[in-house]
Amino acid sequence: MKKLQSELAGGLKISRVLTGLWQIADMEKDGKVLDPVITSEFMAPYVKAGLSTFDMADHYGSAEIIAGTFRKKNTLGEKAQMLTKWVPTPGKSSKEATRAAVELSLRRLQTESLELLQYHAWNYLDPIWLDQLFWLNELKEEGLIKNLGLTNFDAAHLRIACTSGIPIVSNQVSHSLIDQRAGGEMAKVCKEFGVKVLAFGTLTGGFLSNKWLEKEEPNTKNGATWSQMKYKRFIDAAGGWEKFQQLLRILDKVARKHRVSIANVATKYIMDQDYVGGIIIGARLGQSTHLNESLRLFDFELDAEDLKVIHNAQKILSPIPGDCGDEYRKAPFLTASGDLSHHLETMPKTHEAIVGPNGSTKVFSGTPWEPMAGYCRAVRKGNRISVSGTTATHKDRLIGGNDPEAQAHFVLDKIEGAIVSLGGQLEDVIRTRIFVNNINDWEPVARAHGQRFGHIQPANTLVEAKLVGKGYLVEIEAEVEI
Template sequence: MQPDRKDLAPGLSISRILTGLWQVADQERDGKQMDPVTGAVSLAEYAKAGFDTFDMADHYGSAELITGEMLNRWNGETRPRAFTKWCPEPGPMTPEIVRAGVQDRLDRLGVGRVDLLQFHWWSFEHPAWLDALHEMTKLRAEGLIGEIGVTNFDAAHLDLALADGIPLVSNQVSFSLIDRRAAGRLAETCRKHDVQLLAYGTLCGGFLSDRWLGKREPDTIADWSRSKYLRFINTAGGWDVLQTILRAAGGIARKHGVSISNVATRWVLEHAHVAGVIVGARLGENQHRDDNLKLFQFELDADDHEMLDRAFATSVPIPGDCGDEYREPPFLTASGDLSHHLASMPTELEAVDDPEVPGRARVFSGSLWEPIAGYCRALRDGDRIVVSGTTATHGVDRTVALDDAGAQTTYILDKIAASVRALGGDPKDILRTRMYLRGDEDVEAAARAHGFRFTTNPPANTTFLVGNLIGDFRVEIEAEAVISGKFQP
């Protein structure tokens, strides 16, 4: 028996259990690189058993090199699939920078084309992520990339990327019995655009398993993965909540003659918008291939779902949307912040002090009209920040997401947030927004995008139907903020 398969895109058939290689980085924490040949032999064993789809990233230690060695040695009929990620620091994404990032993936894998290249971006307030994805689209047309995916994108920005013409096929996000965010708004976006999810964290670093049922919370955590997912567990309500969910999953597991891990993974896999689940492998150590195959020998029934739903009701939903753990506090990462990923969070916008008025500063976004009409993007005077009417202008004069008011609203609010932050404020300091819309047909989409951004700390708002806007814009938004200091580090 082998794992079930699914088409992620035309011509791209994958195992529904992908083998994740993030633990290579953990295995190499002492600075000693794993032997590529030994690692390649382990990967080949997975591939021959039908687990022939491998997921890695540029920062997963030597995972790309090991996979490249496996591909070079492969003599089977069907070549295994190698998915990797490019996770650059925020900054300008010129064609040269993007091509270099992609070429590095090709060189490390030893291939002429990456089957699926997944892009991660740390802060949507820095708009260069769209430049990167458009350049990746060009490289896809050249044949260097098979398909393009993203990782840790929330529903709003996945929708924005697709509305701006990026041909995405997948989004890789956390999804588990503890972290159920991907079953919400993101699921609707996936159905709307026919994009599929690749789910990681389905076992919460191994905590969703028989091993932890009835056990006390560990005093210390030895590896990055468990450190990260213990933060998720604590945010969801703590160890008692985990035990409640484990007991429910344990009862279902006994009923079907499988493991708790099988139940946890099967729950994720049965969501229609999930193409596959990523199960981590510690090469040369524990292998659970036989147990994972049991995923395809049973299905959860209505009683099973009811039992799990009762357990879920005791938990606290993980806040925000998918990917927020890398962009908003509480940072549900291995260290509780981004220190093990980034030294700092660069911004595109810089404040310019007014030489004549102490305490006054401005930011400029580089829009074509700012110097022509003589205005700035935003101005700070004392603790007050006012933001000019802002449209979905990318760079000098490109309109983002033509004919999509919701996507334009998302982009505009990112630009406004970046302006406020550059002037020393926090987006949570925004007290008022005014939205100007082209027509009735734009009201709901723009309102929902605004509501999604301001789920917490909602400002006062007024929305106007103006009948027309300059150029191709569907939406224009202005804002006011007062710096409280409450949200400053």
């Protein structure tokens, strides 16, 4: 019997192959608005075939409206799962704004409770992302949301969210034979906390297919879809077109063995990873469908020899830089435009710098200890910035629970946010000092420091010290010279 569904934490059952509606935005990018009644009817064949889960977002054109119309107007609508996302603009926000965003999706989807809301954060240096997750969790407890997920989170910040009491069930990230990042630290964190990866980009914008085998390198500057422009950048980052062709040739041999397509083999390999809850294949509703191709995924199995061959083929490629989601936060920006210009207008600084005495400027992170003890988070004078000893405190909350690695990552976010707000960058750090409450925690803390400073390698000291405050496992300070 074909296993078409998988189950996420929280009991949410979804299709192992989800239908992605991001191309609705591409279909409407010239100002055209699709008719929701007509377009929604093209969702019915997927549900009839057992692929009943659809993935969308608040910014995928009118995708939520189309899905809501299908839910109400079609008799198959009640059998479908509608997963959506909230992608707020960076900068300060409020609980009221969070509620308004959720209520907008509820109205569009014509439902009383969102089955899965997946949250995206642009900037980890501003802890508003944690506020928004805490507010979303309150709305979950209120019943407006059934399950919470993330999208484009890296492993460190998935860990922070999970250890801080947010019940995360999934993280939607790019994952393919080209983009192998999710198979590393992300897979480990997912297994540790019972989170499943929802993988998009498994076909690399359609490039992982027979259509591109032995074809010349395309020019994606004219006439290409957003997906093609985006994923050609991934191919370039992985070593270029010739290495990509080598991979296609190997996949073609495996595909011929099973009498399926290259796309089937590439997708099946990702779908069968134990940390993957589902893979997302985009559809242009009313224009093209890959339904039969998707159903072929359940008609064959990759054997041990296939897996070995594919694994060895991946070694031809260069690793995509960074961790999951980094393509939206730091160079190289592997987006359709090669930057964030079609996503964002500006990226606000975390803190407002305040003029201090004797030509100094300073920033405050808002912890209750700063006014009580009379200090700032960081101060700049001339080209030097000094960052105070920093713990995993956000307002009146302890972030990271009893996980020293999660606490360390959040501390380093706070430190970097202060430095950037004063005109510096993490690469300007020349010394760090780490204090752990229990010396047994030194290794996960050092590992977090290594992940953030491995390319910088400042002078560093790590010692055991009795920290002030219940629950704090690590405190870090930094010296910066710009």
